[in-house]
Amino acid sequence: MAANFDLKVLSPSRAVTTVKATAVTLPGVMGYMTILPDHAGMVAELDQGEVTIMTADGAVERFFVSGGYVEVEGNRVTLLADVIERAREIDVNRAQTARKRAAERLGHISADIDLERANRALRRADQRIQMSQATPKS
Structure with a gap:
């Protein structure tokens, strides 16, 4: 089992971040979900809400998203947000x-x-x- 996965966070206008993550929790349209290493492949629609990323180095990054999609393929996760802002910004x-x-x-x-x-x-x-x-x- 892998200890982390590659996570890319993108918006239509820019690449927001690329990190090694141990978990990411996102607002799906059917409720919040958490993606861990070795998660099954999927594509899901995002609702508006909070995204929390636990990075491999122990940091926590929080973002607000207003819709979008997440794709999981192997240990690569891509989050494409319609609108995204870091919580502290x-x-x-x-x-x-x-x-x-x-x-x-x-x-x-x-x-x-x-x-x-x-x-x-x-x-x-x-x-x-x-x-x-x-x-x-x-």
Whole structure:
């Protein structure tokens, strides 16, 4: 059994990180999942939420993702996120503004309001705020 695996984290605009990892926990559309070394091959859709990476050197990296996909093939894992930000780099003021805007949309429901989109925006802002508050800035 391998002790770690190669993990690439990508977004459409850049390569975010490439590390040797011992585990990665991700928000799948059916719930959170953890990938360990020698995981069965798969492709899964990601929901918005927190990604936690345990690196081979013992460090923990946390990211917020807003959808995407993960592919596991052998001991190679590729995470392609629609939007991704390191937890310590989340702009909490921007997240609070987005939360206020989404809450206002939901408070004034009319025929032209996309409720699913507004609820998703509210949840995304809440998750980003929560992650930012739980992460020390370095």
